[in-house]
Amino acid sequence: MCGIIPMNAPSCGLITKTDAERLVNALLHRNPPKSAISTPLLSPKDSKSHIRVYHNCFGKAKGIASLHLYDNPDALCI
Numbered sequence: 001m002c003g004i005i006p007m008n009a010p011s012c013g014l015i016t017k018t019d020a021e022r023l024v025n026a027l028l029h030r031n032p033p034k035s036a037i038s039t040p041l042l043s044p045k046d047s048k049s050h051i052r053v054y055h056n057c058f059g060k061a062k063g064i065a066s067l068h069l070y071d072n073p074d075a076l077c078i
Contacts, residue, residue: 030076 015023054062069075 041045049068050064050066052062053065
């Protein structure tokens with residue numbers, strides 16, 4: 001994870017609140033490449049390209065994942 005999350009963090013899918021805060025901070029304050037910005041968004045009505053996501057526990061966050069933007073494992077936007 002580019003040194004954001006410590007290498008000794010468990011890989012079970014759960015991370016500490018501190019590691020989550022580090023990760024969110026790094027993601028919010030980086031500059032995406034222009035290709036990610038200029039990618040045309042498909043209509044939210046196209047259910048194959050978007051899925052609704054939510055997190056019941058930590059932060060109660062919700063949003064829409066744009067699957068067509070995830071075109072490789074290192075993609076900056078999904």
